[in-house]
Amino acid sequence: MQIPAPFDYARATSVADALALLERHGPESRIVAGGHSLLPMMKLRLARPEWLIDINDLFELDFILRDGNQLRVGAMTRHTTLLESAEIAGLFPIFADAERVIADPVVRNRGTIGGSLCQGDPAEDLTTVCDVLRGEAVIRGPGGERTLAMSEFHKGPYETAVGQNELLCEIRFPIRPRSGSAYEKVERRVGDWAIVAAGAAVSLADDGTIDDVAIGLTAVGVSGTIAESEAVLRGEKPREDLFVEAGRLAALASNPIADQRGPIEYKRHLSDELTRRVLRSACARAAVSPSPTTQEG
Amino acid sequence: MQISMTVNGSDVTSEIEPRVLLVHYIRDVLRLTGTHWGCDTSNCGTCVVLMDGQPVKSCTVLAAMADGRAITTVEGLATGGTLDPVQQGFMQEHGLQCGFCTPGMMLTSRALLDVNPHPTDTEIREAISGQMCRCTGYATIVRSVQWAADHPQGIHEADETVEMATTDEMDQIHARIADATGEEVGA
Ligand SMILES: Cc1cc2nc3c(=O)[nH]c(=O)nc-3n(C[C@H](O)[C@H](O)[C@H](O)COP(=O)(O)OP(=O)(O)OC[C@H]3O[C@@H](n4cnc5c(N)ncnc54)[C@H](O)[C@@H]3O)c2cc1C
Numbered sequence: 284m285q286i287p288a289p290f291d292y293a294r295a296t297s298v299a300d301a302l303a304l305l306e307r308h309g310p311e312s313r314i315v316a317g318g319h320s321l322l323p324m325m326k327l328r329l330a331r332p333e334w335l336i337d338i339n340d341l342f343e344l345d346f347i348l349r350d351g352n353q354l355r356v357g358a359m360t361r362h363t364t365l366l367e368s369a370e371i372a373g374l375f376p377i378f379a380d381a382e383r384v385i386a387d388p389v390v391r392n393r394g395t396i397g398g399s400l401c402q403g404d405p406a407e408d409l410t411t412v413c414d415v416l417r418g419e420a421v422i423r424g425p426g427g428e429r430t431l432a433m434s435e436f437h438k439g440p441y442e443t444a445v446g447q448n449e450l451l452c453e454i455r456f457p458i459r460p461r462s463g464s465a466y467e468k469v470e471r472r473v474g475d476w477a478i479v480a481a482g483a484a485v486s487l488a489d490d491g492t493i494d495d496v497a498i499g500l501t502a503v504g505v506s507g508t509i510a511e512s513e514a515v516l517r518g519e520k521p522r523e524d525l526f527v528e529a530g531r532l533a534a535l536a537s538n539p540i541a542d543q544r545g546p547i548e549y550k551r552h553l554s555d556e557l558t559r560r561v562l563r564s565a566c567a568r569a570a571v572s573p574s575p576t577t578q579e580g
Numbered sequence: 581m582q583i584s585m586t587v588n589g590s591d592v593t594s595e596i597e598p599r600v601l602l603v604h605y606i607r608d609v610l611r612l613t614g615t616h617w618g619c620d621t622s623n624c625g626t627c628v629v630l631m632d633g634q635p636v637k638s639c640t641v642l643a644a645m646a647d648g649r650a651i652t653t654v655e656g657l658a659t660g661g662t663l664d665p666v667q668q669g670f671m672q673e674h675g676l677q678c679g680f681c682t683p684g685m686m687l688t689s690r691a692l693l694d695v696n697p698h699p700t701d702t703e704i705r706e707a708i709s710g711q712m713c714r715c716t717g718y719a720t721i722v723r724s725v726q727w728a729a730d731h732p733q734g735i736h737e738a739d740e741t742v743e744m745a746t747t748d749e750m751d752q753i754h755a756r757i758a759d760a761t762g763e764e765v766g767a
Pocket residue numbers: 313314315316317318319320321322358359384385386387390393394395396397398399400401402406407408409445449450451452474475476477621622623
């Protein structure tokens with residue numbers, strides 16, 4: 284029977300209250316959001332916080348909001364909400380691609396985007412999604428608010444820039460015209476973590492060439508996006524031979540380990556193949572997405 | 581710490597340790613053992629209960645986190661002595677064998693039908709994809725949920741005849757028995 288070690292529990296009533304509770308209870312206090320990563324770790328005694336600060340009542344962090352040319356997503360937004368949002372599906376189809384294959388519908392009812400990013404599991408899917416969409420993390424702490432690019436947010440496996448006395452509050456995504464994005468994951472069985480997954484986001488210039496592109500891989504030891512593959516595509520019209528080259532370079536950049544999910548060669552093969560597939564579909568989606576003139580304010 | 585919540589429509593208040601998981605609170609403190617406890621790792625789904633109407637894996641929720649919420653367990657599915665259509669569906673279509681996965685399966689199915697009264701087979705399979713059944717092979721579970729979708733009011737004692745063979749069908753059955761045995765049966 285798995286039971287967490289003893290701890291004390293407090294439920295925060297606001298962001299300010301959560302920060303005050305973290306401050307009051309000190310370094311051994313920890314935020315719990317959906318609890319679907321933290322509670323399993325506590326059951327296994329991989330985590331032993333003395334205080335849990337529950338932020339599930341912070342509905343102020345559960346929002347999806349269009350704000351000019353940004354989409355703002357609150358840290359307490361659940362996987363299910365992200366999957367069901369028509370606004371997100373329209374702007375960033377990569378979210379629906381990824382959310383459909385994150386865990387299972389019941390787990391998705393609890394897990395949050397904030398918890399996923401803060402957990403920083405190397406096989407976690409939303410990190411790649413936020414990386415390629417060039418999201419920014421809005422973090423609040425005793426010293427006020429700061430905004431970090433994803434590259435500064437991630438510090439390595441299970442490590443982020445969020446301090447013990449801070450709260451990730453929201454993630455902001457730039458909305459670009461003529462853009463498209465996609466995610467594809469290979470898993471051993473429904474609901475499992477990725478063997479490998481790839482994500483891509485592209486935006487096209489008026490002449491149809493690739494203006495900007497970001498490519499990311501999940502679960503193969505790559506941090507940030509893959510500059511080598513991106514360089515092949517930037518300024519070019521989307522073409523199959525470029526996707527193939529970008530895939531080859533992504534496989535080279537990948538750094539998988541052999542484990543129960545498969546050997547290194549297989550994971551490299553998937554890195555190559557999945558990169559091609561997400562580039563094809565991101566470019567196809569960008570080609571039919573609204574241009575600036577047709578886009579509403 | 582003290583927690584209060586609604587369980588199957590009744591208010592309950594208890595003094596618990598913060599580390600008590602919702603599944604153990606329901607089974608060991610409230611003594612509602614219809615909620616099963618299996619893998620303990622959020623994988624099998626036999627511990628699923630509804631929290632504010634949404635299926636959650638109660639082995640991965642603290643009882644403290646359910647403070648102030650409304651919980652429905654399998655014991656709360658039947659109303660006024662009448663089984664929920666989902667429960668009737670599992671009976672009609674043999675949706676269970678050992679029954680270990682059944683409470684979780686039925687609660688997720690109830691939540692699905694509440695938002696999607698006419699799901700496709702694929703939608704049913706997707707909804708229960710976080711739950712394991714080692715007996716049925718899932719086909720009869722899908723049929724059970726479809727039965728409930730087709731009978732949103734369930735069936736009551738009085739109109740149970742709808743499930744019985746028609747007179748024509750009975751005549752055909754009698755004729756077949758007569759053919760096979762040479763004996764006249766039926767009216
Ligand atoms: C069976 C199962 C399968 C899964 N499969 C997948 C999968 O395929 N892909 C995938 O990506 N994920 C998967 N997950 C993980 C799931 O997505 C988790 O819900 C998610 O990783 C964590 O979100 P949470 O809200 O539950 O976070 P919690 O467990 O509550 O928290 C995780 C960590 O983040 C911290 N934290 C949470 N929110 C904040 C905040 N706002 N500010 C600061 N710190 C915070 C906590 O202190 C903790 O350290 C799976 C989980 C389970 C149980």
